[in-house]
Amino acid sequence: MDVPTRLADRSDGPHYRGMASEPQASRYRPDTQIARIADWIADPVDAADFPETTLRFRNDRWDKAVGLDGLGEEDWLRHFGRFEALPDNLPRPLAMRYHGHQFRNYNPDIGDGRGFLFAQMRDGADRLLDLGTKGSGQTPYSRFGDGRLTLRGAVREILATEMLEALGANTSKTFSVIETGENLQRHDEPSPTRSAVMVRLSHGHIRIGSFQRLSALGENEHLAELVEYALDLYPGPPPPEDAPERDLPPVQLAHLVVERMADLAASYVTAGFVHGVLNTDNMNVSGESFDYGPWRWLPKWDPAFTAAYFDHSGLYAFGRQAEAMHWNAAQLCIALRPICKAPPLVAALERFPELFTANVARRFAWRLGAPDATPEQAALLVQTGEAALTSSGMQPDAFFFAARTDRLPEGAVMDAFRAALNDASRVTDDHDYWSDEAPQSLLIEEVEDILNAVDLENDWMVLDRKVAALRRMGEAHGAAPKPAAQP
Numbered sequence: 001m002d003v004p005t006r007l008a009d010r011s012d013g014p015h016y017r018g019m020a021s022e023p024q025a026s027r028y029r030p031d032t033q034i035a036r037i038a039d040w041i042a043d044p045v046d047a048a049d050f051p052e053t054t055l056r057f058r059n060d061r062w063d064k065a066v067g068l069d070g071l072g073e074e075d076w077l078r079h080f081g082r083f084e085a086l087p088d089n090l091p092r093p094l095a096m097r098y099h100g101h102q103f104r105n106y107n108p109d110i111g112d113g114r115g116f117l118f119a120q121m122r123d124g125a126d127r128l129l130d131l132g133t134k135g136s137g138q139t140p141y142s143r144f145g146d147g148r149l150t151l152r153g154a155v156r157e158i159l160a161t162e163m164l165e166a167l168g169a170n171t172s173k174t175f176s177v178i179e180t181g182e183n184l185q186r187h188d189e190p191s192p193t194r195s196a197v198m199v200r201l202s203h204g205h206i207r208i209g210s211f212q213r214l215s216a217l218g219e220n221e222h223l224a225e226l227v228e229y230a231l232d233l234y235p236g237p238p239p240p241e242d243a244p245e246r247d248l249p250p251v252q253l254a255h256l257v258v259e260r261m262a263d264l265a266a267s268y269v270t271a272g273f274v275h276g277v278l279n280t281d282n283m284n285v286s287g288e289s290f291d292y293g294p295w296r297w298l299p300k301w302d303p304a305f306t307a308a309y310f311d312h313s314g315l316y317a318f319g320r321q322a323e324a325m326h327w328n329a330a331q332l333c334i335a336l337r338p339i340c341k342a343p344p345l346v347a348a349l350e351r352f353p354e355l356f357t358a359n360v361a362r363r364f365a366w367r368l369g370a371p372d373a374t375p376e377q378a379a380l381l382v383q384t385g386e387a388a389l390t391s392s393g394m395q396p397d398a399f400f401f402a403a404r405t406d407r408l409p410e411g412a413v414m415d416a417f418r419a420a421l422n423d424a425s426r427v428t429d430d431h432d433y434w435s436d437e438a439p440q441s442l443l444i445e446e447v448e449d450i451l452n453a454v455d456l457e458n459d460w461m462v463l464d465r466k467v468a469a470l471r472r473m474g475e476a477h478g479a480a481p482k483p484a485a486q487p
Helices: 073-080 151-166 208-216 220-233 249-271 318-335 342-349 352-367 375-392 396-404 412-423 444-457 461-477
Strands: 042-044 054-058 094-096 100-102 105-107 117-122 128-134 173-184 193-202
Touching: 054 073, 054 151, 073 173, 094 117, 100 208, 128 151, 151 173, 151 193, 151 249, 151 444, 151 461, 208 220, 208 318, 220 249, 249 318, 249 342, 249 352, 318 342, 318 352, 352 375, 375 396, 375 412, 396 412, 444 461
Parallel strands: none
Antiparallel strands: 042 094, 054 173, 100 105, 117 128, 128 193, 173 193
16 A cells, blocks of 8 residues: 555644744655664564454644545554554564663663554654554563553554643654554553554654663663664764863763753743653653643742652652653663763763753743843743742743733733843734633643543543644744754
């Protein structure tokens, strides 16, 4: 089967208005780079044989970026519900091998337990992209799990990725959700609950935990090869001129990952987002956020706010996410020690605090409509903005919206922030979103309402309307800040 190059007729499905920075359209260009290292980093597996395949979500922004917008529904279901190989792509899916620190406890018994790498291809900007799954069946790393995903879990991932993309974060994209006709038992959801299989589009599935596994097993040659693979496929700028041993590949990778993790943490702060499970197996060296489980958006600016009910110590609380990502970057450097001396790796890690602070400032200014603010102006916006958020108790989405639409309440602390904002160069907000009575947000109460509408009432229009509204919000914000340490 050849992938069609024309857009299939999908007039019966939802259509969403695009953002200012639409993905660049591309023809389908398979490029299975993972084959270079597959023998020692992955295991061939087969997808589950699902009793049903009903299309519930198709990303009509990003399917064109990898040349799959011409697939009709029948072909879409065959590839992303039955997982028949795409033309000239991976002949069988690959379950990735990795270890990881989970809540700071090292676990060597993990890997892709309910997902796999299904395909690789180039986008319109010539970047390598992966199609990976969640809920596609058991693998050698499933342990006692059934390898499945609940429909509610899939919808939660749609919402998280759409909201984060609209707010400028470097996130994976939910590419497809197909309901699979099984009843699942879960201790943390009303059960039995409906099942689904999800496909995500991302810039790679090489985790910090991928390096940890090779280091722990003493596979130093493979460790060095994985460094070269990551530098080749996820390139970025060289380390600073004064960085020690800056020409060594492990040092180059350490600097890139530190820069990317610092910016990713900053994007969470600006979005008012709590990922919930920032383990080293959930950290891609490409710097892209992915794998959304117990996430939350802040009801108010609270550094101690946690997302996961099982995060009893607040390890991954809102205000500790930068600390967590810095710690994770340190685990990468520890994993690289068999092939690199410590001092140049430590030098890379020491850059994290300053990079995080600078990226919070530039992203904070962007969300306030002042992307051209000087570093000094942006830093003052963060300082006065956090004070205003804390003293007012405003929900963060409401605060940023009010700031851009000149609807902030009065008060000395708020006035200081307003003065700092007025001193910065601001864009002209002429999109009709800024005339709305209230901003888009994604607090847990609304999330639960959407999940219940889909799961209990089979009402998909609620989700369709929310996705459309989030994309409209993204359009109003304009082109997102460029993620750090990218080509």
